[in-house]
Amino acid sequence: MKSLSRWAKRLTSFTAVLLLATAAQTNFASFDAPARAYLGEKPGRARNGTPEQMIVAAIDDIRAGKMGDARATVDALLDKQPNYRLAHLLSADLYAMRAVPLDKIGGAASAPADRLEDLRREALVRSKREAAPPPLDQLPAPLLVMSPKQKNVILVDAGASRIYIYANNNGVPRYVTDFYATIGKLGMGKQVEGDQRTPLGVYFVTSHMPRAQMDKTMGAQAALYGVGAWPMSYPNEWDKRLGRTGHGIWLHGVPYDTYSRAPWASNGCVALTNPEMLAVADYLQIGTTPVVIVPKIEWLNQDAWRARNQEAQQTLDGWRSAWENRDTRNYLAEYSRAFVSEDGQSFDKWAVQKASVNAGKLWAKVKLGDISIFATGGDKPMWVTTFEQDYSSNNLNNRMRKRLYWQRDDAQWKIVWEGAAGAG
Known part of the structure; x- marks a missing residue:
């Protein structure tokens, strides 16, 4: 009776906590087959680890039919993190399984569907991480x-x-x-x-x-x-x-x-x-x-990452070198036709101005330091290059923290925005 009372208390506690959950996108986490617990099972053994490792271990144990271990792990987890809603949901499931089999997480909970889907999605996301951890060799x-x-x-x-x-x-x-x-x-x-x-x-x-x-x-x-x-x-x-x-x-x-x-x-x-x-x-x-x-x-594997690292650094240095050598044709070729200057000029107007400025230089030196380059990924990947720029010429000296945004134009990376770095 003491054990049943404990589970009933956990079920009540879960319901109260679940109602506070915020809504998210729909998803689900199901058991491989309907799972059921039995009153006569021996006490299980709790898994150790982080709360995430423990919640995933409990889910895995339920799927494997190790209900005693699952209950022990959930109990230990709730002792450690009493406000963990997903752990309360599993606790309620394990209690309900003593009466009826369940085919998915939260299958017996009487709570708003969107709240349940939030917790199922969390279970799915956490389980995926444990099943496929980051590849440390890449x-x-x-x-x-x-x-x-x-x-x-x-x-x-x-x-x-x-x-x-x-x-x-x-x-x-x-x-x-x-x-x-x-x-x-x-x-x-x-x-x-x-x-x-x-x-x-x-x-x-x-x-x-x-x-x-x-x-x-x-x-x-x-x-x-x-x-x-x-x-x-x-x-x-x-x-x-x-x-x-x-x-x-x-x-x-x-x-x-x-x-x-x-x-x-x-x-x-x-x-x-x-x-x-x-x-x-x-x-x-x-x-x-x-x-x-x-x-x-x-x-990326090590070789592929180094190749991209070198490509990014060489591309940035090609821009620097063309500017320093007052090679206006190759310098302007580093920019996309979609480029808009920091002050809003189109590429054509800005290019005329840059060509005029370069023509008035007798010499120029461009040094870059403290360089970082990050890629954004997605359908239209970008490079974001940030650096300390030290520019000097026969009639101008300037130091600034600068940022360039690059996008692929056919097979080449081209600059689409250039200006002072707002942060970082």
Whole structure:
């Protein structure tokens, strides 16, 4: 009776917690066959590990018919994380299975369908990560060149609701860890204010808003961000060039009354559990750390990654060399016909002006330092190159932090935007 009372208490607790869950996109996680538990089963053995490893282990045990182990793991997980909604759902399922078999997660729960689908989607996303972890013998294609000042890069796979941390190992990205993450309610590809989508592109962490500060400035609304927030530089230069609107895209935690949110549940930010957000924060350098958000990570073997790394660096140096040598024809060939200058000039007008300027130079020197190059992926991939530019000539000396956006034009990468780097 004591055991049944415990399960009934967990079921009631689950129902209350589930009703607080935010809506996301529909998906499901089913058991391989209808699963059923039995009252006479012996106590199982709890799995150890992170909360994610434990929740996936419990799901795997249910599918394998190891109900005692699943119950023991869920109990241990709820002792560790009492506000974990997905764990409450599995607890309720295991209790219900004593009466009827279930063919999917949440099959016996009497709760709004969208709340159940949120939790099923979380189960699916977390299970996929455990089934197919990041290939440690390969490198992520978006991280082409890391500046010596960038100790780490945050890489977000929006399609997989996953955030990766890579360290800068003498210019080569080295895997550190990865976490489950929440993105916008309506997915990725932010375009306008309020569209509840997470932007895709290269951004930088611009500041830190501790929870105590947020309590003072935001009042009760601060509770949405848990341990605090780390704002990012959306909209970046390319977003503005395309007329994208919106603001307040942050890395942040979740309310203290829940362990994690659904995979698609934010208003466009990237949200993590509070413990994991604090773990990520240890790798953030304000004003320096890039956050590269892509729809899906392309993984490359070592040789393929080095080839792309060299291609990107050589392409950038070809632009620098043509400019330094006052080779106007080849210099202008580095730019797309779709290029628009920082002050809004079309390519044709800007090209006439640049040719006139170059004709008035007797000599020029162009040095680039602190270079980073990241790729955005997707249907129209871009390179985002950022560097310290030291330009000198017979009649001008100039230093600036500069950024170039490149897109493929047939077989060549061409510059589509050029100007001062707004962040990073």
